[in-house]
Amino acid sequence: MPRLLLFIPLALFSILILFLWKGLSIDPRELPSALIDKPFPAFKVEALLSPERKLTTADIVGKPVLINVWATWCPSCRQEHEQLLRIAQENKIAIIGLNYKDERTAATQWLTQLGNPYQFNIYDESGMLGLDLGVYGAPETYLLDAQGIIRHRHVGVVTEQTWQELQAIIKSWEKL
Amino acid sequence: MIPELGEYALILALGFSVILAIVPLYGAASLKTIWMEYAKPLAKAQFFFMAISFACLGYAFGQDDFSVQYVANHSNSQLPIQFKLSAVWGGHEGSLLLWALILSGWTLAVSLFSRGLPLDMLARVLGVMGIIATGFISFLLWTSSPFLRYLPRYPRDGADLNPLLQDFGLIVHPPLLYMGYVGFSVAFAFAIAALLSGRLDAAWARWSRPWTNVAWAFLGGGITLGSWWAYYELGWGGWWFWDPVENASLMPWLVGTALMHSLAVTEKRGVFKSWTLLLAIFAFSLSLLGTFLVRSGVLTSVHAFASDPERGFFILVLLVLTIGGSLTLYAFKAPNVKSESSFGWLSREMLLLINNVFLMVMAVTVLLGTLYPLLIDALGSGKISVGPPYFNALFVPIMGLLVVSLGFSSVARWRNTSLESVKQQLMLPGIISLASGLIFPFLYGDGFNFRVFIGISLSMWIITTVFREFKGKFRSTTSIAEKLKQLSPSYYGMMLAHVGVAVTAIGITLVSVYSEERDMRMAPGDTMELADYQFKFLGTKSVKGANFVADQGTIEISLDGESVVTLYPQKRRYNVKKSMMTEASIDPGLFRDLYLALGEPLADGAWAVRVHYKPYVRWLWLGGLLMALGGIVTVFDRRYRKNDTQKQGVANA
Numbered sequence: 001m002p003r004l005l006l007f008i009p010l011a012l013f014s015i016l017i018l019f020l021w022k023g024l025s026i027d028p029r030e031l032p033s034a035l036i037d038k039p040f041p042a043f044k045v046e047a048l049l050s051p052e053r054k055l056t057t058a059d060i061v062g063k064p065v066l067i068n069v070w071a072t073w074c075p076s077c078r079q080e081h082e083q084l085l086r087i088a089q090e091n092k093i094a095i096i097g098l099n100y101k102d103e104r105t106a107a108t109q110w111l112t113q114l115g116n117p118y119q120f121n122i123y124d125e126s127g128m129l130g131l132d133l134g135v136y137g138a139p140e141t142y143l144l145d146a147q148g149i150i151r152h153r154h155v156g157v158v159t160e161q162t163w164q165e166l167q168a169i170i171k172s173w174e175k176l
Numbered sequence: 177m178i179p180e181l182g183e184y185a186l187i188l189a190l191g192f193s194v195i196l197a198i199v200p201l202y203g204a205a206s207l208k209t210i211w212m213e214y215a216k217p218l219a220k221a222q223f224f225f226m227a228i229s230f231a232c233l234g235y236a237f238g239q240d241d242f243s244v245q246y247v248a249n250h251s252n253s254q255l256p257i258q259f260k261l262s263a264v265w266g267g268h269e270g271s272l273l274l275w276a277l278i279l280s281g282w283t284l285a286v287s288l289f290s291r292g293l294p295l296d297m298l299a300r301v302l303g304v305m306g307i308i309a310t311g312f313i314s315f316l317l318w319t320s321s322p323f324l325r326y327l328p329r330y331p332r333d334g335a336d337l338n339p340l341l342q343d344f345g346l347i348v349h350p351p352l353l354y355m356g357y358v359g360f361s362v363a364f365a366f367a368i369a370a371l372l373s374g375r376l377d378a379a380w381a382r383w384s385r386p387w388t389n390v391a392w393a394f395l396g397g398g399i400t401l402g403s404w405w406a407y408y409e410l411g412w413g414g415w416w417f418w419d420p421v422e423n424a425s426l427m428p429w430l431v432g433t434a435l436m437h438s439l440a441v442t443e444k445r446g447v448f449k450s451w452t453l454l455l456a457i458f459a460f461s462l463s464l465l466g467t468f469l470v471r472s473g474v475l476t477s478v479h480a481f482a483s484d485p486e487r488g489f490f491i492l493v494l495l496v497l498t499i500g501g502s503l504t505l506y507a508f509k510a511p512n513v514k515s516e517s518s519f520g521w522l523s524r525e526m527l528l529l530i531n532n533v534f535l536m537v538m539a540v541t542v543l544l545g546t547l548y549p550l551l552i553d554a555l556g557s558g559k560i561s562v563g564p565p566y567f568n569a570l571f572v573p574i575m576g577l578l579v580v581s582l583g584f585s586s587v588a589r590w591r592n593t594s595l596e597s598v599k600q601q602l603m604l605p606g607i608i609s610l611a612s613g614l615i616f617p618f619l620y621g622d623g624f625n626f627r628v629f630i631g632i633s634l635s636m637w638i639i640t641t642v643f644r645e646f647k648g649k650f651r652s653t654t655s656i657a658e659k660l661k662q663l664s665p666s667y668y669g670m671m672l673a674h675v676g677v678a679v680t681a682i683g684i685t686l687v688s689v690y691s692e693e694r695d696m697r698m699a700p701g702d703t704m705e706l707a708d709y710q711f712k713f714l715g716t717k718s719v720k721g722a723n724f725v726a727d728q729g730t731i732e733i734s735l736d737g738e739s740v741v742t743l744y745p746q747k748r749r750y751n752v753k754k755s756m757m758t759e760a761s762i763d764p765g766l767f768r769d770l771y772l773a774l775g776e777p778l779a780d781g782a783w784a785v786r787v788h789y790k791p792y793v794r795w796l797w798l799g800g801l802l803m804a805l806g807g808i809v810t811v812f813d814r815r816y817r818k819n820d821t822q823k824q825g826v827a828n829a
Contacts, residue, residue: 006506006507006508006510009454009457009503009506009507010500010503010504010506010507013461013499013503014500016547017496017500019547019550019551020492020550021492023550071563073563073564073565074563075410075414075417075419078410079410082756082758082775082776083756085776101563112695113695113786114695115775115776115784159755160754160755161754
């Protein structure tokens with residue numbers, strides 16, 4: 001019997017390898033194909049800064065918007081924050097925040113301290129909307145067209161280069 | 177031409193590592209002395225060609241050879257020379273080359289500093305390291321060669337190194353970290369060699385100990401440096417983020433800590449053999465796993481350079497072969513889990529076992545937190561991410577328990593200790609610790625604080641118990657100076673490291689509780705106050721660096737009307753990548769840091785200015801350095817060299 005105990009590490013390792021192997025075939029940067037060119041999932045969630053206000057899909061359609069998934073616990077979000085502020089300053093597209101699995105007080109403080117690039121913030125405390133959207137982790141940014149259809153997904157920090165790419169996509173719509 | 181030479185040298189290094197993986201091991205298995213004798217020269221040849229290969233890549237960076245893809249992607253002609261050279265490991269391919277170079281360096285070190293080792297043992301150890309080197313150099317050559325060219329048309333200038341990495345921290349952080357990661361391959365190789373030979377005696381543990389301690393010290397030093405780098409470079413004063421890459425380095429460090437203690441028990445008391453072997457395998461496996469997680473892109477992270485499924489697959493195969501192979505060997509050859517030497521419930525053995533369990537639980541906590549998003553994803557239950565709240569909620573309390581048991585194991589004796597003696601030794605330290613924890617928040621802060629109470633009490637607990645045990649050494653001696661000389665470097669190293677734990681704990685506690693920060697809109701001439709300091713903003717001016725332009729603010733700091741220091745935080749714009757960087761300006765101090773960063777420019781020359789007051793933040797790195805220093809000091813123990821030759825006859829028998 002004690003000899004069998006010595007096989008436990010090997011068994012655990014084999015299970016781990018199975019998961020890692022499976023994990024390799026999943027590309028975290030890829031949107032589940034089901035959602036691209038599909039409407040943004042329906043939701044009815046509180047606004048971050050005014051809890052009495054209920055936000056729904058109606059609030060995000062009408063014009064192209066960027067939906068930025070962020071949280072105060074996410075270091076990369078802080079890294080991209082200044083870029084978001086610059087995008088907001090250029091005033092070419094509205095940025096809507098999706099505050100993901102966060103604490104309201106911390107998030108509010110963050111916005112007052114670092115500046116608020118967002119038109120408004122969806123307060124997804126439970127992360128359910130993020131789950132519907134297939135959020136892998138913060139930060140993520142989605143480009144929606146005027147009909148509220150998801151056209152592009154960016155995983156990771158938004159940089160000046162990302163912003164150029166997003167602008168190129170928006171420009172291509174204007175040509176149509 | 178030079179890059180091709182580098183590739184060629186790499187191929188030759190692979191050739192030598194393949195021979196190293198086969199010849200000495202075969203010699204040891206069939207008792208052929210000549211075959212075993214080949215191990216040393218092969219290790220030297222392998223290192224020689226790795227060094228040439230690495231130097232060739234460095235040369236390509238120095239010469240701005242942008243026809244080499246890797247150079248073009250990670251350097252630029254404007255880059256200052258020291259960053260051009262450190263850019264060698266600024267990306268995936270180059271950092272792997274550094275990994276392989278360091279591995280061959282460790283192999284060389286083992287071949288040079290193991291004169292007392294029996295030939296068959298040395299042959300097996302070097303052979304196992306040759307196997308690992310074969311795996312990694314093949315990985316380099318087949319999936320990640322840094323010597324590929326852009327031909328015939330190549331870019332006129334490079335894409336530049338990520339500005340975050342253009343810093344002193346990046347010059348030293350990765351090499352130190354890799355020294356640690358890869359250093360565990362030596363303990364691993366010793367464990368495998370011991371399993372292969374079936375000789376699991378105290379000698380094996382003694383041979384492994386100095387190597388393990390040095391690797392552990394490097395890894396701890398690297399982690400400390402990384403934390404410090406993140407603090408001043410990311411521009412917002414955080415020092416640990418539970419980022420997957422940080423976790424990847426923390427896990428081997430935790431297991432390495434357990435391994436050091438377990439090796440001590442195995443050497444001194446001949447127990448825990450199977451457990452120690454397993455830890456040696458785990459410590460290196462986690463280093464490999466860390467490499468896999470960072471390089472394969474299965475987890476996205478701030479630090480991740482490039483990710484590529486093909487590379488991920490290759491590393492996964494390497495993982496299966498090395499870890500799976502060694503665990504299989506372990507399952508068949510490890511001694512049965514029973515101890516030949518008995519110990520009581522209250523003994524140093526038992527307490528060190530408990531400490532091992534805590535460390536393993538901490539490592540598993542970090543592992544699960546890091547892999548959980550991946551596990552959930554693989555099970556098809558959606559995509560999630562785990563944040564710092566999870567880690568803090570689980571990790572911190574277990575760390576507290578570990579520290580409590582540290583105090584007990586300091587004063588407990590081998591074999592058995594009476595409850596009475598433990599009580600008698602620990603009563604006073606216990607009272608002092610609790611009292612300091614209670615009083616400190618009143619003296620320093622403005623009233624009782626539970627977190628400070630716990631943090632300070634635990635830190636004082638370590639210091640007082642270490643001191644209590646130290647004092648106990650002088651009980652039966654009259655000459656203090658004589659005794660101080662008698663105590664071994666191992667002992668002093670242990671004390672240093674334990675005090676380091678306390679210093680780090682104090683730093684973590686106080687900086688988490690008493691930090692203050694404020695973001696203010698400041699126009700030139702404005703003043704603000706934080707933690708009794710006055711900050712006067714004198715406006716910004718434009719300055720030009722080698723490869724960036726910056727707005728540089730000038731801020732005068734005074735305390736009660738007396739000038740303290742003037743700081744110059746910058747907002748940089750790097751010319752090539754067009755990226756903005758916040759360059760914080762810090763006034764460091766043993767008891768507090770003043771940390772200034774420029775936010776966004778506002779109207780009329782005003783800026784958003786971020787001011788942090790960080791009490792005792794230096795302590796958490798100071799403690800990390802003390803721990804690392806402790807690890808290094810132990811190596812100077814003469815026992816490791818002297819006994820090797822004495823025991824050789826026994827080990828050969």
